[in-house]
Amino acid sequence: MSALPADTETSDTQASDSLADQMARLGRDARAAAARLSTTPAAAKNQALAAAADAIRQARPAILAANAADLEDARRAGLSGAMVDRLLLNDARVEAMARGLEEVAALPDPVGDTLAEWTRPNGLRIARVRVPLGVIGIIFESRPNVTADAAGLCLKSGNAAILRPGSESFRSSRAILAAMQAGLAAAGLPAAAVQMVPTADRAAVGILLGMSGVIDVIVPRGGRGLIERVIAESRVPVIRHLDGNCHVYVDGAADLAMARAIVGNAKLRRTGVCGAAESLLVDRRAAATHLAPIVRDLLDGGCEVRGSAEVAAIDPRVVPATEADWSTEYLDAVISATLVDGVEGAIAHIERYGSHHTDAIVTDDETAAARFLAAVDSAVVLHNASTQFTDGGEFGMGAEIGISTDKLHARGPVGAEQLTSYKYVVRGSGQLRP
Template sequence: MNKSAVLPAVDQVMAELGERARRAARLLAQAPAERKNAALMAGAAALRRSGGKIAEANAADVAAGTAKGLTAALLDRLTLDDKRIEAMAKGLEEIAGLPDPVGQEMARWQRPNGLDIARVRVPIGVIGIIYESRPNVTADAGALCLKSGNAAILRGGSESFRSSKAILACLQEGLAEAGLPEDCIQMVPTSDRAAVGAMLKMSGVIDVIVPRGGRSLIERVIAESRIPLFQHLEGICHTYVDGAADLVMARKVLLNAKMRRTGVCGATETLLVDAKVAKTHLPVLVKDLLDAGCAVRGDAATQAVDSRVSPASEEDWSTEYLDAIISAKVVDGVEGAIDHIERFGSHHTESIITDDPSAAAAFFAGVDSAIVLHNASTQFADGGEFGMGAEIGISTGKLHARGPVGVEQLTSFKYVVRGSGQVRP
């Protein structure tokens, strides 16, 4: 079938999906918190009951991905085991336990003329989520949109199509059990890439797009979208070991930041070490990484401490490896670290290891990223770890939402003005 024959069919499918989402969004925006929570709890129970079906669908996705030659990092993101399925179920329960943001008064004040003005949280409407590889995003995104009163249109990657479909069935089972329309959470029913293009043109239907994926996906979405975005750019995250760092702490934090899970966006991709402690700290840190199975690509100073270090190219400093690879460089103090992060980072997550509060304060003030940490692993860049239950993504933009995008970030607001007959002179 030629391309011209495919596009009209995809456009029609997406238009019908959008129409159902708009209808569902109007109903969901007025749904009481108890009903939304009931849907989430029922969805969690369905995930546990359907663990075998989800695992079977996921095994087919993983087998297809392996045959396709996906990297180990992508296969790790794709894979669901009993622990990860249980984590999805618990995530739904945690989201159900969060305060309902819809209707919350953000501020309230009275004017001299007697007008009572309140700023109140409301759902955004219809959220479109475009993501790659990670099927657990289906559960997280669907649940967060439900809790915040938004209808969701999910477009997962073709690699995780079967897994995401099985997870969606559980979410929709929960919606039906709670008496809410199944159209509150929908998934694009095709892996045809034309559906992404159609989705990005659905202004007036979809209110905001949340893209999660690699550079090529994000660049396409930014270039083609006619809809506002919550940008989730790649995680080129840095750990900076300051001259006043405790070496024992630095070793523990760095290994976790890089090696706990190399395929997540919060994994450290670049190690920066203050020149003041390069002779004492750098050899130990590099050896720890190498001994843990992590390849190290370094500048001349880093190469000098261990023959197993390979030279870092200019491209390495701006690469999200999502693998057991790290780039390493010696810098001139906090300012040197800030300059490097500003030049090569993606404004995602950065950490400083130091016992000097003034160095930490300078780092916090100078680094323009969504998340900055002091003496903690970059792998804490996660909505669940922030107490948000889960996240749709880490927004690296600066407008509306920044950092983990949870239920509050998926709301807008309106002004409710109460009067007693006032007219404007």
């Protein structure tokens, strides 16, 4: 890993309890900000989001300069091409961050929404009402745009955020944070509503994970090593996913042109995103007509194909797959490929090797599609569409804080609505329980 920027390193003279003090202060400020945000009107939150979007556009030169320094260190440290792509910001990606904030502002405010209400025989009126979670800690690697996405979604849902970016994106994230805080100031909201851990010292992560009673939920977004550490050490509830081993199953009744287009997009549009396809499954009934064109499209597109013996026989460029390939998230231009016996074979393969993230079926057979969509136990299942649609923006959420493969609280893209809980509001007229 590259050396940290000099002004982010913890100095030799800084005592360990000083870092603990800094983190405690972040926590106190965040809780105070969360208390205020929980009752902040939607108009004020939307004003802050719009102002933050404008500030990001105005700060584009500073953000890109900070990102250029991060990229220089990343390349010097030998980060993979996929990791560098995740880190990269350009004019289009900066504009996408700003637009994402505006889209979040345009969403309905989830806070205060009445989910259900009823009246008991004794006259008590009971309502289940959506409320913020409180303080959300977000630990992420590589992608600096998470700074804006996460902060914007937390603000919209009435939560305060404490962000801990990876050292590789520290400068970029800090520049984006400054724009977010400018938006808060323009709307008269506390800057502590969105804060960033002031050091890239790994010890700060351990402190953050132990801040039970201060932080209400932790959202890790990064590689398996980060996620496993958070799961093992956190004393705070976690919204997480470990891997994105996503599958595309091409059924015997699939339209060939559609299958070729979907597989190519699902794998190669952006190989470093967690919704990228990592495994190709083809129905044996379609092997004679569908397998060779799809595999050759991938190979010609610069993708390494690691295939079973039947797939390897198609083209000498196919690399023989190992058992580990079926469960690997490559996040690169690599895909595993094998034949299966119909939709039931695809379901069985995904259950054995998949990560319950995103899986797709390509078929014109509605019965096969219905069986796949019902039986595959993943956060997102698709029929005749690319796995790369697993994205909060594509789901109409404006942005996302991550993709959850958990089954409790939130599953799939985590947007503003998923960053809320609920409470029961009971109204009476003097009722006493007998």
